[in-house]
Amino acid sequence: MVNTQVQVGKLTLRNPVVTGSGTFGFGSEMAQVVDLNAVGAVVVKSTSREPRLGNPTPRIVETPAGILNAIGLQNGGVDNFIEEKLPFLRQFDVPVIVNLVGYGVEDYVYLAERLTAAGGVHGLEINISCPNVKHGCDFAVDPRLTRELISAVRSATDLTLITKLSPNVTDIRPIAEAAIEAGSDALSLINTLLGTAIDIRKRKFRLANITGGLSGPAVKPVALRLVWQVHQALPHVPLIGMGGIMSANDAIEFLLAGATAVAVGTATFVNPTSVTDVAQGIEQYLKDNGIADVNELVGAVQA
Numbered sequence: 001m002v003n004t005q006v007q008v009g010k011l012t013l014r015n016p017v018v019t020g021s022g023t024f025g026f027g028s029e030m031a032q033v034v035d036l037n038a039v040g041a042v043v044v045k046s047t048s049r050e051p052r053l054g055n056p057t058p059r060i061v062e063t064p065a066g067i068l069n070a071i072g073l074q075n076g077g078v079d080n081f082i083e084e085k086l087p088f089l090r091q092f093d094v095p096v097i098v099n100l101v102g103y104g105v106e107d108y109v110y111l112a113e114r115l116t117a118a119g120g121v122h123g124l125e126i127n128i129s130c131p132n133v134k135h136g137c138d139f140a141v142d143p144r145l146t147r148e149l150i151s152a153v154r155s156a157t158d159l160t161l162i163t164k165l166s167p168n169v170t171d172i173r174p175i176a177e178a179a180i181e182a183g184s185d186a187l188s189l190i191n192t193l194l195g196t197a198i199d200i201r202k203r204k205f206r207l208a209n210i211t212g213g214l215s216g217p218a219v220k221p222v223a224l225r226l227v228w229q230v231h232q233a234l235p236h237v238p239l240i241g242m243g244g245i246m247s248a249n250d251a252i253e254f255l256l257a258g259a260t261a262v263a264v265g266t267a268t269f270v271n272p273t274s275v276t277d278v279a280q281g282i283e284q285y286l287k288d289n290g291i292a293d294v295n296e297l298v299g300a301v302q303a
């Protein structure tokens, strides 16, 4: 027997593999193919105060090693989430983490209060880093704004708080430190990298939004480097690492770099069972290598 349980704030995850926000819907869309009781946690699509239609199409473009997306945080709003989506998720024995997005501090505070009162939500992932909407990254590029936002949300909830960081910064460490000092229990990284693509025949941008967020294998080396840098700066903070994880081997690289857990995002579009495949692959790796506890891997990379 090997131990695959990890701790993220107050949450005990049965294994270190969670779903990447925005790539697994609200759970119900995937439940026919993925056993939700076999994932570490279900992280749902960003949820805002009001319903959002998202950006005009086209809003996804394939790239040589990933995708560019400019969905623009389409979602039904928090009332719809609590009434229509949450009852389904409550049937499962799995931590539910809701990813929150707002325009200002008061929106995040409102969402945190509503979701805490709703019951059946175990953690909040604060999305301060969406590159696909106007001002979507404002909080994530300024430690002062990060601190102000996370302090306000911290005062509004006892749920585990995870701040989702952007790679689109010069130095991620001051932002990570500000989030933790303000009361975030954990950090998740990375959100997508800002990019674009051009159709040379039409001489037009391929995305209606012009720019989008790059994800998938192309971003893995960048994500891994950022996880390692944040782990060096904040060795006791649980990190949920993500960016291009396609296999258990990719996930183990993130654990060795310092992530306590990982999220699988774009891989789900290639193979819908990626999240549970990665979890099983990690367990197999532990058995094959005589490692009793997955936590032994966290940050164990040697220079």
Ligand SMILES: Cc1cc2nc3c(=O)[nH]c(=O)nc-3n(C[C@H](O)[C@H](O)[C@H](O)COP(=O)(O)O)c2cc1C
Pocket (backbone or CB within 6 Å): 020, 021, 022, 023, 045, 046, 067, 069, 071, 073, 099, 127, 130, 164, 190, 191, 192, 214, 215, 216, 217, 219, 242, 243, 244, 245, 263, 264, 265, 266, 267
């Ligand atoms: C189509 C798509 C939609 C996404 N929507 C969200 C979202 O709503 N909120 C969020 O925080 N991240 C969102 N992300 C970012 C992912 O959760 C993840 O941080 C990123 O894609 C890197 O991981 P990956 O390479 O495994 O996909 C989205 C990514 C994709 C590809």
